[in-house]
Amino acid sequence: MSAAQLFQYLISGVATGSVYAIVGIGFTIIYNSTGIINFAQGEFLMLGGMIALSLQAFLPLPLAITGAVAVTGLVGVLVQLVFLSWLRKPGVLRMIIITIGLSILMREAALHVWDEKVHALPYWSGDETSSLAVLGARISPQVAWVLAVSALMVVALTLFFRFTLTGKAMRACASNPAAARLCGIRASWLVSLSFFLAAAMGALAGCVVSPLTQTQYDMGTSLAVKGFTCAVLGGLGNVGAAVAAGILVGVLESASISVLPLAYKDVVALTIMLAILLLRPQGLFAGIGRRRGPLGLAAEKGPEQAGT
Amino acid sequence: MLRRFQGAPLLLFAGLAILAQVALSTLKADFYLTQLTMAAWYTLVALGLCLLMGYAGQVSMGHAGFFAIGGYTAAVISTAGAPAWLSIPAGVVVTAGVALLVGIPVLRLRGHYLAMATLAFGFIVSRIILGTPLFGQADGISDIPAYHLVAGLAITGRRALRVQNYYIAWAVVALGLVLALNLVRSRTGRALRAIHGDEEAAAASGISVARHKLAVFVLSAVYAGLAGACLAHFNGGIGPGEAGIMKSVRYVALVAAGGMANLWGTLTVSAALTFLSLRGAFGLLDDAVFGGLLVAIMLFAPQGVFGLLRRQEKVP
Numbered sequence: 001m002s003a004a005q006l007f008q009y010l011i012s013g014v015a016t017g018s019v020y021a022i023v024g025i026g027f028t029i030i031y032n033s034t035g036i037i038n039f040a041q042g043e044f045l046m047l048g049g050m051i052a053l054s055l056q057a058f059l060p061l062p063l064a065i066t067g068a069v070a071v072t073g074l075v076g077v078l079v080q081l082v083f084l085s086w087l088r089k090p091g092v093l094r095m096i097i098i099t100i101g102l103s104i105l106m107r108e109a110a111l112h113v114w115d116e117k118v119h120a121l122p123y124w125s126g127d128e129t130s131s132l133a134v135l136g137a138r139i140s141p142q143v144a145w146v147l148a149v150s151a152l153m154v155v156a157l158t159l160f161f162r163f164t165l166t167g168k169a170m171r172a173c174a175s176n177p178a179a180a181r182l183c184g185i186r187a188s189w190l191v192s193l194s195f196f197l198a199a200a201m202g203a204l205a206g207c208v209v210s211p212l213t214q215t216q217y218d219m220g221t222s223l224a225v226k227g228f229t230c231a232v233l234g235g236l237g238n239v240g241a242a243v244a245a246g247i248l249v250g251v252l253e254s255a256s257i258s259v260l261p262l263a264y265k266d267v268v269a270l271t272i273m274l275a276i277l278l279l280r281p282q283g284l285f286a287g288i289g290r291r292r293g294p295l296g297l298a299a300e301k302g303p304e305q306a307g308t
Numbered sequence: 309m310l311r312r313f314q315g316a317p318l319l320l321f322a323g324l325a326i327l328a329q330v331a332l333s334t335l336k337a338d339f340y341l342t343q344l345t346m347a348a349w350y351t352l353v354a355l356g357l358c359l360l361m362g363y364a365g366q367v368s369m370g371h372a373g374f375f376a377i378g379g380y381t382a383a384v385i386s387t388a389g390a391p392a393w394l395s396i397p398a399g400v401v402v403t404a405g406v407a408l409l410v411g412i413p414v415l416r417l418r419g420h421y422l423a424m425a426t427l428a429f430g431f432i433v434s435r436i437i438l439g440t441p442l443f444g445q446a447d448g449i450s451d452i453p454a455y456h457l458v459a460g461l462a463i464t465g466r467r468a469l470r471v472q473n474y475y476i477a478w479a480v481v482a483l484g485l486v487l488a489l490n491l492v493r494s495r496t497g498r499a500l501r502a503i504h505g506d507e508e509a510a511a512a513s514g515i516s517v518a519r520h521k522l523a524v525f526v527l528s529a530v531y532a533g534l535a536g537a538c539l540a541h542f543n544g545g546i547g548p549g550e551a552g553i554m555k556s557v558r559y560v561a562l563v564a565a566g567g568m569a570n571l572w573g574t575l576t577v578s579a580a581l582t583f584l585s586l587r588g589a590f591g592l593l594d595d596a597v598f599g600g601l602l603v604a605i606m607l608f609a610p611q612g613v614f615g616l617l618r619r620q621e622k623v624p
Contacts, residue, residue, distance in 0.1 A: 037420040039427075083607065092419040093367055097564055098606045100369065100423075104557055104599030112592070221553050225428045232421070263439030270428045270435075277425055278413045 004136035009254050011134070015143045016213070017250020018150035019045075022205040023227025024234060024242040025157065026198035031236055032174035033187075033194040036084065036095045040103035041202060041227060042220030047106065048072045048203025049215030050114050052121055061122065069203045075106075076199025077192050085188070103220055110217040121210040142211045149208045153201055154243055161239075170194065174237075222266055229273035233280070249273060317572060318482065325478045329471060340587075341474045342465070347582040348477035349539040354562040354578040355484050355571060356531025361560070362569035363492050364524045365504030366415065367423045370430030371532050372555035376437060378403040378533025379540040379550060383449040384442065386541070396455055396463075396537040403533025404526050411525040415518065418507075427553070434551035448547030455541040463541040473542060480538070481575070484531055488571050491527075500524055501569075554595050561602040567612025577613065 023041055030038045052061075052068035059067065079102060090098075123130075124145045131138040161167040172180040173187050181187060206215065213219075230249060234242030249269065256268035332338045357371050382399035386392060414425045437443045444450075454464030462469060463476060491497050499520050502510040511517045540546040549555070562581060566574030581601075584590065590597040609616045 037424075039423070083603065087607070093361075093365070094606050094610055096367060096420060096423045097560060098603055100557060100560070101599050101602030101606065104554070105596060105603065108593070108596035108599060112596075218553075221427065222431060225424060225431060228420075228424045261439065264435070267432050267435045267439070270432050274414075274425055274428050274432075277421065277428075278416070 007135055008137040008139070009258065010251060011137065011139055011143060011147075013251030013254035014247050015146040015250070016209075016253065017247040018147060018243065019205050019209050019213075019246075020223070020226045020230050020249055021243040021246025022150055022153060022201055023223050024230030024246055025154070025239055026202050027228055027231040028234065028236055028239065028242060029194045029198045029201075031231070033170060033191050034084070036099065037228070038195075038198070039096060039099040039224055040079070040106055040220070041198065042223035043103050043106040043110075044072055044076065044199045044202030045206030045209075045223055046110060046215060046217060046220050047075060047199075048206030049121065049210040050110055050119070050217075051203070052207045052210070053119050053215065054114075056121065061124065065121075065204070065207045068207060069200045072203030072206075073196040073200035076195040079199075080192055080195040085191070103224070107217055107220060114217065116217060118214045118216045119210075120214045121207060123211045124208070140212070142208075146208050146212065149204060150243075153204065154239060157197075157201075158239060166190075166193070222270070225270060226273060229277055232277060318486070321482065321485075321575075325475075329474055333471065338470060341470050343583055343586040344579075345470075345474045345477045345542060346539060346586055347579055348474075348481045349535045349542065350559075350582045351562075351575060351578040352481050352484050352535040353532045354559050354566070354574050355481070355488055356528035356535075357559050358563045358566065358568075358571055358574040359488055359491065359500075359531075360524050360528035361563050362567075362571075362574070363497060363504060364500040364521060366521055366525065367426065367560070368525075368528070369423050369427040369553075369556050369560065370433070371426075371528075371559045372551050372553070373430040373433035374403050374407060374529040374532035375536035375555070376433055376546070376548075376551035377406055377536065379536030379546040380437065380443055380449065381533075382455075382537035383452050383540045383546050386452055386455070387449060392453065392456065396534070396541070399537030399540075400530055400533050403536070404530050407526045407529030407533075408522070411522045411529075415521045415525055427556075430551065430553055430556045434548060434553070437548045437551050443548075446548060448545060448549075449540075450545035452540055452544050452546070455538075463538055465542050465544050477538070477542070480534070485571060485575060492569075492571070496520065496523075504569075554598075557602065558595075558598045561598045561605070564610075565601055565605050565613055567615050568610075570612060570614065573612050573614045 023045065026041045026044065027037060030036055030041075048068045051071050052064045055064035055067045083098060083102060084095075087094075123140075123142050126141045128140075131140055132144060133139075159167075161171055169180065169185045170190050170193070172183065172185060173190050177187055226249060227246075230242050230246040233245030233248075234240070249272070252272055253265060253269040257265055260268060328344065329338075329341065332340050353371060353375055357368060360366050360368055378399040381402040382395040385398050386395040390398075410429055414422065414429070417425050438445055454462040454466065454469075456462045457476070461472060461476060463473060465473070492500070499510065499515045502513065502515055503517055503520060507517050536546070536550065562578040563574050565581070566572075566577040581598075585594055585597070588594075605612065
């Protein structure tokens, strides 16, 4: 394999991987504010792509995408308000089943509103044939878009959590809800906000990959599993680690295509992820962070292995 | 072990099954028996999942994968010219083997992690089926011959043997039910419920947690694999849809609606809903009905539909 070819695999792996990372970050945002793993996370990407497709019929592409992101974000808030907000201390099993049920409902709704066919948004710039020459490899401009949008989202999110009052309040709620409430932080709307953020980010990711990987009503499940693995590898809290994990998974997946038939792509990816999930449920980078912590005490929550 | 044999409900169950057959046959409406037979095989899966999820508290979002492994093993063996008697036993053994291999690592996970890992397992099975020519890819496997049991009994979809197959299927379900009922009342059953309540406490009281979880996981996969193998023979074919995520979710919905740790509830809900679904009563909204059921039950009646009735009775 030539160096240029290798680079090509690497870039496409990084692109798909960054989408998994965005899904994983969505999981992390909602998990940290509610303790819920939202199994419908993958459906937000599907909804974003589908809504943008419909809006694009009578709006220019950037407006259609903005609209899709906003609408999907509101769907996320609606899901939280209607189905989840009024449950008091629900068990883990109950939440798993409810969010899986919701993912089925969203998928079925998409099947009836749109159809079972594979759709794709147009390329954001150029078309299928145009390419950028980077280090001897030919790269679709859409790949560049995916990388840029994902990077932008991660940076914006990091800045939001670190420097804005709202972001700090969300982090406070995540680390100690009771103490946050005593400081006068209203947790309830922050939970809604976290659903909005997770859904909107998912929708934007769904729009930016749509020209490359297409949008179909049942695409959510595999995205959810892959994204969840990224979130776990990042220790369900560390955005940077989730990105690193996503890129690792994406590159492995894209490398598998050169060895095995394309039909087994998901099989390879999911098997690797299952193996990682089993071997390191505490996250890939947990050990490193812990050793550096003061007095060897880790502030982060341990692997969520307890409680059913 | 049969000391607490639940005689009365079982007799009622048998009576209802016979009544349904006699009534449908006299009314010349015995085409309903075909869907009732299929409903029986799917109900067997739900009963197995009820043991795992309801009693041991271990969620499986990939049970359709086990059903498909049983069904496809039987299908491949009986269409490849192997000895005819081998197909169903092989289906069960292969399913049990896979469940053992998957269960050992996966059951170390809990909660979300277990749900996601089993979801991934189901997804992997369905993708392997779709990608492998041996399993017929998107077309599935058809022309599966009848499976001959003793004395002229055969699992097949032939119209002449419809009544017989109805009784075979429900007899197997009754057998599975009796086994499960006895299991949950035994020492093992109490151990499973202790694990459901609190794994650490169960381990502290001397229960071998990992072994019990694995045993019930394999048993529940065997129920699914047996059902898959039998239904493949009854339908004369099997398709990749049987392994889909939607099917797995459906089994979970049936157990949840039946009241989780409630074998009779699961049996009743599963027989009724699966039959209605197979008759096409929900039309295009079939999958949406099961998704909606799942959400509604878990939001408003986590004790299942019968739990709802019971709670109302208790109000003075």
